[in-house]
Amino acid sequence: MAQAARxxxxxxxxxxxxxxxxxxVGKLANFPRRVxxxxxxxxxxxxxxxxPGRAEVISxxxxxxxxxxxxxxxxxVVDRGVGELIQRVLQYFKK
Numbered sequence: 001m002a003q004a005a006r007x008x009x010x011x012x013x014x015x016x017x018x019x020x021x022x023x024x025v026g027k028l029a030n031f032p033r034r035v036x037x038x039x040x041x042x043x044x045x046x047x048x049x050x051x052p053g054r055a056e057v058i059s060x061x062x063x064x065x066x067x068x069x070x071x072x073x074x075x076x077v078v079d080r081g082v083g084e085l086i087q088r089v090l091q092y093f094k095k
Contacts, residue, residue, distance in 0.1 A: 052060075
């Protein structure tokens with residue numbers, strides 16, 4: 001008897017309500033509204049963006065280009081110098 005009562009309780013715990021089965025349908029029905037709300041929010045935020053002017057874009061592009069070129073040359077020289085130093089050390093100990 002106690003075993004049957006415990007089995008019934010276990011079955012009741014695993015039972016699913018009929019409304020729980022409809023929950024994904026409700027989420028799916030709200031999808032178009034949520035997408036429309038998302039795009040509305042994106043449009044509102046994009047209007048608040050402070051877009052740079054042409055002169056500012058050109059100046060920052062120039063700064064980035066010069067900086068990249070400088071560091072490219074710098075690392076090239078450092079790499080060559082360290083490589084040459086290692087070659088001389090290896091030649092010295094090879095003798």
